[in-house]
Amino acid sequence: MSDDAVSPEEVRHVAELARVGLADDEVDQFTRQFADILEYFETLDEVPEVDREADLTNVMRPDEVRDSLERETALENASETEDGYFKGPNVS
Amino acid sequence: MADDIFITEETIEGADDGPLAGTTVAVKDNISTEGVRTTCGSRMLEEYVPPYDATVVTRLKEAGATIVGKSNMDEFGMGTTTETSYFGSTDNPAAPGHVPGGSSGGSAAAVAAGEADVALGSDTGGSIRCPAAFCGVVGIKPTYGLVSRYGLVAYGNSLEQIGPFGETVEDAAQLLDVIAGSDERDATTREAPTDGDSSYADAATGDVDGLTIGVPTELLEGADEGVVETFWDAIADLEAQGATYHDVSLPSVEHAVEAYYVIAMSEASSNLARFDGVRYGHDADADGNWNDAFAQTREDGFGDEVKRRILLGTYALSAGYHDKYYKKAQDARAWVKQDFDEALAEADVLASPTMPVPPFELGESLDDPLQMYLADANTVPVNLADLPAISVPAGETDGLPVGLQFIGPAFGEARLIRAGSALE
Numbered sequence: 428m429s430d431d432a433v434s435p436e437e438v439r440h441v442a443e444l445a446r447v448g449l450a451d452d453e454v455d456q457f458t459r460q461f462a463d464i465l466e467y468f469e470t471l472d473e474v475p476e477v478d479r480e481a482d483l484t485n486v487m488r489p490d491e492v493r494d495s496l497e498r499e500t501a502l503e504n505a506s507e508t509e510d511g512y513f514k515g516p517n518v519s
Numbered sequence: 520m521a522d523d524i525f526i527t528e529e530t531i532e533g534a535d536d537g538p539l540a541g542t543t544v545a546v547k548d549n550i551s552t553e554g555v556r557t558t559c560g561s562r563m564l565e566e567y568v569p570p571y572d573a574t575v576v577t578r579l580k581e582a583g584a585t586i587v588g589k590s591n592m593d594e595f596g597m598g599t600t601t602e603t604s605y606f607g608s609t610d611n612p613a614a615p616g617h618v619p620g621g622s623s624g625g626s627a628a629a630v631a632a633g634e635a636d637v638a639l640g641s642d643t644g645g646s647i648r649c650p651a652a653f654c655g656v657v658g659i660k661p662t663y664g665l666v667s668r669y670g671l672v673a674y675g676n677s678l679e680q681i682g683p684f685g686e687t688v689e690d691a692a693q694l695l696d697v698i699a700g701s702d703e704r705d706a707t708t709r710e711a712p713t714d715g716d717s718s719y720a721d722a723a724t725g726d727v728d729g730l731t732i733g734v735p736t737e738l739l740e741g742a743d744e745g746v747v748e749t750f751w752d753a754i755a756d757l758e759a760q761g762a763t764y765h766d767v768s769l770p771s772v773e774h775a776v777e778a779y780y781v782i783a784m785s786e787a788s789s790n791l792a793r794f795d796g797v798r799y800g801h802d803a804d805a806d807g808n809w810n811d812a813f814a815q816t817r818e819d820g821f822g823d824e825v826k827r828r829i830l831l832g833t834y835a836l837s838a839g840y841h842d843k844y845y846k847k848a849q850d851a852r853a854w855v856k857q858d859f860d861e862a863l864a865e866a867d868v869l870a871s872p873t874m875p876v877p878p879f880e881l882g883e884s885l886d887d888p889l890q891m892y893l894a895d896a897n898t899v900p901v902n903l904a905d906l907p908a909i910s911v912p913a914g915e916t917d918g919l920p921v922g923l924q925f926i927g928p929a930f931g932e933a934r935l936i937r938a939g940s941a942l943e
Contacts, residue, residue, distance in 0.1 A: 445792075
C-alpha cells in the first residue's frame with residue numbers, strides 16, 4: 428500500500444464535500460477499497476504528457492425566448508412546493 | 520417471462536406507420552419517457568416520472584415503434600453486471616444463472632429472451648457491448664455525437680452514447696438509422712458525413728472481401744483462454760471470406776482503465792450533485808440544515824457503487840489531487856486517441872474479444888470493485904477515443920456466449936455493420 432493510502436478521516440471529509448452521509452461500517456469498507464483503487468490509479472504517473480489537439484467548435488444559438496415546461500409540470504416531481512416554487516430545507 | 524428484465528412494463532404506442540411499425544422496443548431505464556417512470560435503477564428515482572421524452576424516444580415514436588417497457592440496469596449505469604440495480608438482478612436468458620452483463624443488462628436480456636425485437640441502451644465504458652456479448656446479441660456503441668443524449672440521465676457526459684441492440688446486425692442497424700442524427704437540444708451531436716442515401720441497415724451485406732483487420736495484442740493479453748480461442752476462430756472465419764488480419768500495438772491502452780475510471784467518476788460526482796431531493800427524487804425529509812438534509816437524502820437514495828464513484832470522483836477533483844489524477848487521465852485519453860488513429864490508418868477495422876471473460880455467475884463478483892473495473896479493459900478505450908464499436912456473437916466457450924468487438928474510425932458505423940454481419 429502506498430503512503431498516499433486514504434485514511435478514514437479523508438473518506439469522511441470527501442463524503443462531507445459530496446454531501447453523502449455514510450454509516451461507520453461504510454467508512455471502513457470504503458477506506459479499504461479506496462486504498463486499492465487509488466493505488467491502481469497511481470499508474471497514471473507513467474503516462475507521458477500528450478499534445479491534445481482538440482478539434483472543437485462552439486455551438487451557439489440566438490438568445491431568444493422559447494417555450495419551456497409549464498411551471499406546474501416542472502414542479503410535479505418535487506416533494507414539497509409552496510406558491511409555485513420548490514421548497515427546500517432550511518439553509519442554516 | 521424471464522425475471523426482472525423490466526423495471527416498469529408499460530406499452531407506449533408510436534405512430535401508425537413508419538420504418539419501425541410493428542417493432543417492439545425495450546428502452547433502458549435511464550432514457551426519459553414522458554409520463555412513464557424512469558428510475559435509472561436507483562431508489563433515488565424510484566418515483567420519478569419525466570415530464571418530457573428523450574429525443575431518441577421521440578424518434579422511436581415517430582418511426583412507429585411500440586415501446587414495451589423500461590429495462591433493468593446497474594444503478595445510474597455504474598456496473599458491469601446489472602447487479603447494482605436497486606430493483607434486483609436480471610438473469611441471463613442465454614446463460615441462466617449468470618449475469619446479463621451491464622450496465623444495460625435488461626435491454627440485452629429483453630432481446631435475447633424475445634421480450635422485445637430490439638432495444639436501446641447506453642454505453643459510457645462498455646455498457647452496451649458488454650451485455651450484448653454476455654447475452655449473445657448484437658450491440659452498437661455509436662461514435663460520440665452521432666446520437667442525441669437529450670433526455671438521457673447523465674453519468675459521464677464526455678463518454679456516453681445511446682445505442683441499439685438487436686438479434687441480428689441488420690436489426691440493430693435499422694434502429695440506429697432511426698435514432699442517429701443531429702439534435703439542436705444536444706450541442707455535441709453532429710450530422711454524420713453521408714455515404715449517399717444508403718442506410719446503416721443497407722450496410723449489413725456480410726461482404727468482407729478485402730477488409731483489413733488490425734488485432735491489438737494488448738486486448739488479448741490476460742483474456743480467458745476459451746474466449747481467445749473463440750475469437751481466433753471468428754477471425755479465421757473472416758479470413759476465409761476474404762478479409763486479412765495483422766497484429767497492431769496500442770501501448771496506451773495499458774492505462775485506459777484507470778484513465779476511464781478517473782474521468783467517469785469525476786464527471787459522475789458533478790452530474791449526480793443534482794440529486795438533492797428538492798426538485799425531484801427521493802427526499803429523506805431529515806431534520807437539520809440544508810447540508811444535513813441533502814447528505815441524508817443521498818445516503819438513503821444511492822447504493823454502494825454510486826456512493827463509491829461519487830466519493831472517488833470528488834477526491835480526484837479536489838485541491839491537491841486534480842493534477843495527479845484528472846489531468847493525467849486527460850493525457851492518457853489523448854494518447855489513446857492517437858494510438859487508435861495510427862492503428863486505423865493501417866487497418867479498416869480493429870478487432871478484439873468484447874469482454875476478456877465469459878459471463879460471471881450471478882452474485883460472484885460484487886465484493887471487489889477493482890476486479891470489476893478491470894473487466895472493462897477492452898471496452899473503455901473506445902469511449903476514451905470517441906469511436907464507434909459493435910459487439911457481435913462470435914460463438915461460445917463452455918456453453919457461455921462470447922462477443923467479438925469491431926472498432927472503426929469516427930462515423931465509420933457502416934463499415935462495422937458490414938464486418939459484423941459477416942459473422943452471422
